[in-house]
Amino acid sequence: MPVPVPVPVLVPVPRPPPLPDRWAGVRFFGPMIREILEYPDPRLREVAKPVAAVTPEIQALVDDMAETMYAAPGCGLAANQIGENHRIFVVDCAEEDEPSDLKVFINPEIIERDGEIVWQEGCLSFPGVQEDIDRAAKVKVRAQDKNGKWFELEADGLLAVAIQHEYDHLQGVLMIDHMGPLKKRLTHRKMVKRADEQASP
Numbered sequence: 001m002p003v004p005v006p007v008p009v010l011v012p013v014p015r016p017p018p019l020p021d022r023w024a025g026v027r028f029f030g031p032m033i034r035e036i037l038e039y040p041d042p043r044l045r046e047v048a049k050p051v052a053a054v055t056p057e058i059q060a061l062v063d064d065m066a067e068t069m070y071a072a073p074g075c076g077l078a079a080n081q082i083g084e085n086h087r088i089f090v091v092d093c094a095e096e097d098e099p100s101d102l103k104v105f106i107n108p109e110i111i112e113r114d115g116e117i118v119w120q121e122g123c124l125s126f127p128g129v130q131e132d133i134d135r136a137a138k139v140k141v142r143a144q145d146k147n148g149k150w151f152e153l154e155a156d157g158l159l160a161v162a163i164q165h166e167y168d169h170l171q172g173v174l175m176i177d178h179m180g181p182l183k184k185r186l187t188h189r190k191m192v193k194r195a196d197e198q199a200s201p
């Protein structure tokens, strides 16, 4: 004789009470992929503010930035590209077949620039846009790492380019500012059209 299968009874589950205030801002999950702002979002034009202290909240933001950069995928991301007005950027210039090489720059200053290099750059805030941009071939940068410790780094090649590109973001400077007038107009029009299409699909 077949055993009767019990019919599950659906009981409404009461909603948990809201968390007490002391949990405000506490993270229960790992890093999150954030939305990347695209030109002409005006927040990309704000000059990012210095980080007063490298708190757990700032460290969680750094984790979100890395997660967002890798998911995009991109080789650099500045905090104001995800709408966070802090002087922080992350870069990882490792080749695809190399182990990851995440570098975190908090309150960065470029203290030396040397030589010239032209590199074809892209930007997560300008999807589909590429431009040859003149940069210093070598830079020396001073910044704090994810633990708040100050360090100095000398970079050349792609890493030097990425550092200058991301540093620009913290100043509210974008790749379109490095373009000639014609390319600038075309890029502006293309990005505005894209934003309009996304606003009203």
Ligand code: ZN
Pocket (backbone or CB within 6 Å): 122, 123, 124, 125, 165, 169
């Ligand atoms: Zn960019």
